[in-house]
Amino acid sequence: MRLSRFWLLVPFLAAGGWWVWQQQHPTALEVSAASVSRGVVESSVANTRAGTVKACRRAKLSPSIGGQISVLPFAEGAHVNTGDVLLRLWNHDLQANVEAADKGVQAARSQRSASCLQAAETRRAADRASRLRQSASISVQELDKANTAAAVADATCKAAEAQITLTAAQLKAAQAQLERTVLVAPFAGVIADINGELNEYVTPSPPGIQTLPVVDLIEPGCFLASAPIDEVDAPNIKTGLPARITLDAWRGRDFPGKVTRVGSYVIDLEKQARTVEVELAFDNPADLKDLLVGYSADVDIILETRRDVLRIPTEALFDKHYVYVLTDAGKLEKRKIGVGLSNWSFTEVTEGVAEGASIVTTPGAAGVAEGVAAKAKETTDE
Template sequence: MDAAKAMVERTLLIAPFSGIVAEVNGEVGEYVTPSPPGIPTLPAIDLINMDSLYVAAPIDEIDAAKIRTGMEIRITLDAFPKRIFKGKTRSISPYVLEQAKQARTVEIEADFLDPMENGSLLAGYSADVEIVLDSRQQVVKVPAESLLEGGYVYALQPDGHLERRKITTGLSNWRSFEVISGLVGGEKVVTTIDREGLADGVEAIVDTAAKNAEVQ
């Protein structure tokens, strides 16, 4: 009797926490075994705990040394473009990831600060994470998409022609760069730098709808 009971218990998978079954990877009659140490294998069941959603994001290795657990972050989701969610870093990877043709990055994980927001979120959403490592007020800045390799921009001259100009940048994020020298507030720069025919001295027509082209 005890042997039969033990055999039945071996057919049960007991979840370590309550959650929602997202996917069943096993098949009827298939044997399931634990993953060997250091060798990740596909789980029999993907279980999601909606009470502990978090964000995983790659951070450039240059900034990784400045990040600490417990730092507040801003999270934006493509599904909610007009909302900014507050979060806090909970872990920082101890190693650097190297991806082909991309910068080396360190992965961090961050929790949402307001657990009440979890009810409107789904696991698997794409997200952007912004960590404020430093800030300055009343500075000149340009859109990130206007900056060329080597620190150059195309600035619009009063006569309507473009000038390829070297600038010195300071603080930056994925949206904009601080300008330390080379531009003044109110000047206009080209943001469509992949456009054919773009060169120093060519005549340009200003797109009045492109408000982000103005140096702020």
Template sequence: MRPLHRRLLSGLLVLLLLAAAISWLRRPQPVMVTLQTVANGKVEASIANTRAGSVEACQRAKMAPIMGGRIEYVGVKEGDRVKAGQVLMRLWNEDQQAQAGLASAQLEAVRRRVSEICTAADSAAREAERSRKLAEQGFVSTGREEVVRMEADAKRAACETARAEVKSSDARLASVRIEQRRTVLIAPFAGTVAKIVGEVGEYTMPSPPGIATPPAIDLIDDSCLYVKAPMDEVDAPRLAAGQAVRISLDALPGKTFEGRVRRIAPYVSAVEKQARTVDIEVDFGRPEEALGHLLVGYSADVEVVLASRENVLRIPTAAILEGNRVLVLRPADSKLEERKIKPGLANWEYTEVLEGLTAGEQIVTSQERAGVKAGVLAKAEEEAAK
């Protein structure tokens, strides 16, 4: 009987071990999650531009001559720095130069004639005065004195007429010189020549109304730069001049410039097939840094800081589920618990937590993974690696 009893006990033991193994294999497996420890830090509420903005120059002139003509002189090259008042381009204007020379000669002739006529008028006035005195003494007749006085008055009138002709000739010369300026492009400010359209001998003309044509010379004052960026219309009520801004550029990855909002457009831009936006202009906080690194036309992004709080309880914004819910890992049983929070300030990176969490708790940041939900066993990826 003993061998049989032993065999029965051995079989029962095998069955128990097999059942235990099956139970162990079928036990719930913890899901792998990424965790973030709740801690204190800085949180800012901010808004960003909807489309890329651009670096602009405070002064930029896309110049074209007032009248059309053949280019006779180009005094600069693309990339040259110029001074205010420097002649950049001149059209053929020999006909106007000839007219100016003629007007100048006519003015000189009229001035000489004025000198001659007015000198004669002064002499006639003195002669009339002598005749009056002689007539009073009876040495000349009254008729003679009257004739001399009338001649003096006539010469005085001729003198005034000649002086009026001088003014007329002077105005005519000024008009011709102004007409000459219509054929010359002069730098309105100091800057850099960005673009020249046209060569010596080619014909250029101003843009007709409603038809955009390239400017003859594009002049940029790159000593003063700012950023112009479009913001979504829904954010417009929260914008104000003087707000702090962080500026980033694709051309300088990893570098951020401080700035301030200087102007908000007084209207909403409605571009076809694009969102309605409000343009803002941002000044650089330290212009000397920007001038050494930036080119006009760089694409730029701006982040306007609406409010900022230091040393507050915060969590990653990406960890928040719909309805302001988060998944917390309970250390007692390693299960996930759903917790509702009360958020405060928030941006795309962090959200302030006013209620619902305490410092040191761990929340899940990988909610998109399969099987991650409240009530399941969970294990941090770092622990699984160990």
């Protein structure tokens, strides 16, 4: 009877022993951990939405009047020089107007020559009449008639001079109208796109009207990155600040650059955060040969840099000033620390932990709490 009672108590005794052992030897929670180390910490600002690689100069060109394309000398991808004709509209009527105006100038000059010669002759006749009147050889009426004829001839000469000015102005107006049918390159560049073919009719493309430009001209070998920065961060950005530019097309590669322009106004787009446009130049000229206009770009503008300071991974920080330290006893200790500069990767530590201390990098993970037994996860190199 006593033996049977003993066997009945065995499960309870075992459970109690297991509980006591668990209290004295709790199962350690595996946590991701990192050591407090020394290194570089930067304070930086990043773009809120994807930026874009742009050409330093880009012109989307269209003629200032509508017309039919008669000359299209270059193809897409061609290199052109400043002043090269990119497009010419049919303009025979305007050329005829220029020729007519030019002939008008020539006719006006001939008319001026004839009028002024006549004026000189009548002035000489008036002078002779004046001398004859002194000897009473002619009457006063004849002298007045000679002087009046001379005055009329002088006025006719001056009118002919004015007519030359008028016809010259008409010639300039006709030439200006003719120039509106010719599209020339404002700078040396590469033709990125042409929206039109020979004999097609094209129209101007003013801003705000959904009409494609006829020629898209890009300056080669000069690029910049343009990125929107949140209005809260914009006051801290100044021209000349260093930056890192990353491109989706070149993952894993940083392009050094610097801020060249900060927008002078805040961009207010519906349903989007208000931003300021910032432009950055690439520092290394060798990087420019790899770029294409339109690449998406992200920028990291460095506001301040501190070297050889204590730092921790930023993800280890919670509640702004706290971390979990993995003590030598295998327990988690919640500890308040002083922080300095911070970015997405690292945060500077000014007090609270020493170099080499092990801290939890996943403070929000399940089971992580003050006093919990823990151990660092083993990492394997792949």
